[in-house]
Amino acid sequence: MTRSTIASFRAVSKHYGSHCALRDFNLELREGELLTLLGPSGCGKTTVLRLLAGLEIPDSGEIFLDGRTLAGVPPEARNVNTVFQSYALFPHLSVAENVAFGLRMKKLGSAEIRARTAEALRMVRLDGLGGHRPLQLSGGQQQRVALARALVNRPRVLLLDECLSALDYQLRREMQLELKGLQRQTGITFVFVTHDREEALSMSDRIAVMRTGRIEQLGPPRDIYERPANLFVAQFAGESNVLEATVTAITAPDSLIVELAGTPLTVRTDRRFRVGARLVLVLRPEDLHVHDDAAAEGGLAGHVLERTYRGVTLDTVIALDAGPRIKTSEFFREDTPALDHPPGQRVRVSWTPGWEIVLPHEPET
Amino acid sequence: MKNTARFEPGKGIAAAIPPGRLYGVLIYAFLYLPMAVLILGSFNASKYGIGWQGFTLDWYESLANDAEILTAARNSLAVAALSASLATVVGTLGAVGLHRYRFRGRKFLMGLLFVTLMSPDIVMAVSLLVLFIGLHLELGLFTLWLAHTGFCLPFVTLTVHARLQGFDNALVEAARDLGAGEWTAIRRVVLPLALPAIAAGWLMSFTLSLDDAVVSFFVTGPDFEVLPLRIYSMVRLGVKPEVNALASLLFAVSLSFVVLAQWLLHKDRH
Numbered sequence: 001m002t003r004s005t006i007a008s009f010r011a012v013s014k015h016y017g018s019h020c021a022l023r024d025f026n027l028e029l030r031e032g033e034l035l036t037l038l039g040p041s042g043c044g045k046t047t048v049l050r051l052l053a054g055l056e057i058p059d060s061g062e063i064f065l066d067g068r069t070l071a072g073v074p075p076e077a078r079n080v081n082t083v084f085q086s087y088a089l090f091p092h093l094s095v096a097e098n099v100a101f102g103l104r105m106k107k108l109g110s111a112e113i114r115a116r117t118a119e120a121l122r123m124v125r126l127d128g129l130g131g132h133r134p135l136q137l138s139g140g141q142q143q144r145v146a147l148a149r150a151l152v153n154r155p156r157v158l159l160l161d162e163c164l165s166a167l168d169y170q171l172r173r174e175m176q177l178e179l180k181g182l183q184r185q186t187g188i189t190f191v192f193v194t195h196d197r198e199e200a201l202s203m204s205d206r207i208a209v210m211r212t213g214r215i216e217q218l219g220p221p222r223d224i225y226e227r228p229a230n231l232f233v234a235q236f237a238g239e240s241n242v243l244e245a246t247v248t249a250i251t252a253p254d255s256l257i258v259e260l261a262g263t264p265l266t267v268r269t270d271r272r273f274r275v276g277a278r279l280v281l282v283l284r285p286e287d288l289h290v291h292d293d294a295a296a297e298g299g300l301a302g303h304v305l306e307r308t309y310r311g312v313t314l315d316t317v318i319a320l321d322a323g324p325r326i327k328t329s330e331f332f333r334e335d336t337p338a339l340d341h342p343p344g345q346r347v348r349v350s351w352t353p354g355w356e357i358v359l360p361h362e363p364e365t
Numbered sequence: 366m367k368n369t370a371r372f373e374p375g376k377g378i379a380a381a382i383p384p385g386r387l388y389g390v391l392i393y394a395f396l397y398l399p400m401a402v403l404i405l406g407s408f409n410a411s412k413y414g415i416g417w418q419g420f421t422l423d424w425y426e427s428l429a430n431d432a433e434i435l436t437a438a439r440n441s442l443a444v445a446a447l448s449a450s451l452a453t454v455v456g457t458l459g460a461v462g463l464h465r466y467r468f469r470g471r472k473f474l475m476g477l478l479f480v481t482l483m484s485p486d487i488v489m490a491v492s493l494l495v496l497f498i499g500l501h502l503e504l505g506l507f508t509l510w511l512a513h514t515g516f517c518l519p520f521v522t523l524t525v526h527a528r529l530q531g532f533d534n535a536l537v538e539a540a541r542d543l544g545a546g547e548w549t550a551i552r553r554v555v556l557p558l559a560l561p562a563i564a565a566g567w568l569m570s571f572t573l574s575l576d577d578a579v580v581s582f583f584v585t586g587p588d589f590e591v592l593p594l595r596i597y598s599m600v601r602l603g604v605k606p607e608v609n610a611l612a613s614l615l616f617a618v619s620l621s622f623v624v625l626a627q628w629l630l631h632k633d634r635h
Contacts, residue, residue, distance in 0.1 A: 053538075053542055054541075054542075074541070074546070075538070075541040075542050076541050076545055076546050080542075081542055082538075082539070082542045084535045084539055086533050086535050088533055088535035088536050088539035089539075090536060090539070090554060091558070092554075092557045092558055101540070101545075101553075102543035102544050105543055105549070106544055150542075150543075
């Protein structure tokens with residue numbers, strides 16, 4: 001399904017003093033999508049939100065909303081709303097007055113304000129708490145007030161700035177589902193900023209992985225995780241074992257033989273490499289299987305260093321004979337032969353052919 | 366019976382009290398005893414304050430019948446109210462400006478506030494007198510108002526500014542984001558939140574103005590007398606019990622205003 005563009009950034013740059021927050025930044029937001037800006041702190045993701053909200057002015061470039069430029073449009077005149085990281089609830093107003101704030105500013109009739117406020121509070125399951133002060137509520141409830149206060153205005157785009165990061169793990173998982181539900185229910189475009197990859201992968205229609213003011217890759221979560229554009233994205237999107245190898249032969253357009261510290265391996269990739277080129281293999285821990293050395297052929301040989309029982313998975317750290325250490329994460333299944341490899345045991349590590357991620361070697365930065 | 370030790374013959378009270386505590390007691394006695402004596406004296410029937418000769422409200426009554434004192438009191442309250450109000454308006458605007466906007470010389474302006482706060486009254490008094498004479502202003506209510514507003518201003522600005530510093534900056538951004546213009550955001554969010562500090566600033570200014578003698582002495586004219594100056598001229602002829610009563614009243618008003626101001630500033634901090 002192709003959706004029309006609702007907002008776009010064209011060659012936008014923003015500096016704070018000498019620090020460059022965004023450089024030549026381009027992004028198209030699509031109608032009704034949940035787009036996540038994922039990246040480490042300081043990568044410029046919050047700046048993107050603040051620029052769209054009008055809380056910052058770009059140094060150069062232009063931002064459009066519904067085809068109209070936002071240059072010179074103050075924040076109060078933009079049909080976007082923000083859920084702030086700190087929630088920024090007005091402590092001197094009740095929950096209902098907080099939610100009604102935006103509607104009051106639009107000078108709507110009091111009957112409509114009351115109805116829409118009640119509806120918004122119901123939507124975030126806070127009906128009955130309208131008379132409380134924000135500080136009387138729990139963190140999760142405050143988060144919902146902030147959400148209701150923004151959504152009640154029916155913005156074209158809702159901007160969410162790391163707004164789940166203050167919640168504990170359990171509550172965060174609940175709110176992730178709830179946010180996703182609200183987004184589907186309202187059809188409003190959400191732009192969500194986070195540094196939590198799990199959050200990004202589980203909630204988003206598309207993810208933009210950012211580093212130092214630029215988008216490294218933009219795509220659906222599955223692409224980001226399974227077909228990362230580079231090593232940074234691969235490592236930021238999930239747990240990664242990174243192994244360096246050298247191309248020794250090209251057997252088919254999408255198949256190479258590489259040598260990993262003496263061990264020849266066949267790998268598949270769409271990328272083009274020349275014989276002798278260096279590359280990196282990225283292996284996700286959950287894609288790897290551990291076998292007894294005696295019972296298996298192929299794969300990579302090594303010995304077990306450490307095992308960690310984690311309930312859902314059994315994690316093993318293995319020192320490969322080739323040198324590097326890798327981490328595996330195996331699920332318990334009925335047909336799994338022997339998950340239990342004591343430290344020191346010789347094992348072989350294998351994976352389904354083609355599940356390895358092959359990336360060009362990047363010089364250390 | 367641990368108290369008996371204190372009154373053992375041959376040992377003074379001082380010997381029974383730990384030295385650290387004695388030191389504290391002496392300090393507080395030095396600070397508060399004169400005031401206690403003054404307040405007690407205002408209720409003492411003895412005309413010369415020698416020995417307690419019974420409770421009386423006579424001195425307060427004679428204050429209430431003294432036309433000159435009543436005029437001076439009215440003048441003082443008027444100057445205090447006017448100065449506190451003007452200082453609060455200007456000081457609050459200044460605090461909002463210093464807090465909201467980043468501009469060249471902002472730190473310098475903040476520093477100047479402290480200079481005004483710390484500069485000796487006598488310096489301010491003389492310089493204001495020179496200024497008013499240079500401007501050919503008639504010394505009286507108007508010059509007092511300007512002068513008192515001047516020395517109250519930094520108190521208001523610094524109090525309100527400190528309060529604003531305690532807020533989440535995102536609050537104003539949230540208001541803007543929700544459709545409030547710059548001024549509406551200040552009126553609907555910043556001012557209500559700063560209100561306790563603004564009220565405290567007004568109360569502090571009021572007491573500062575009410576108590577001021579030095580600046581007032583220089584910048585008022587012969588036709589406009591304020592209470593501290595009235596007291597000053599009364600004590601030149603010896604401390605009469607009426608002076609005790611008047612000073613006690615001033616003390617009571619100042620104390621209650623200061624307590625109220627502190628309560629306003631701290632009531633919603635846990």
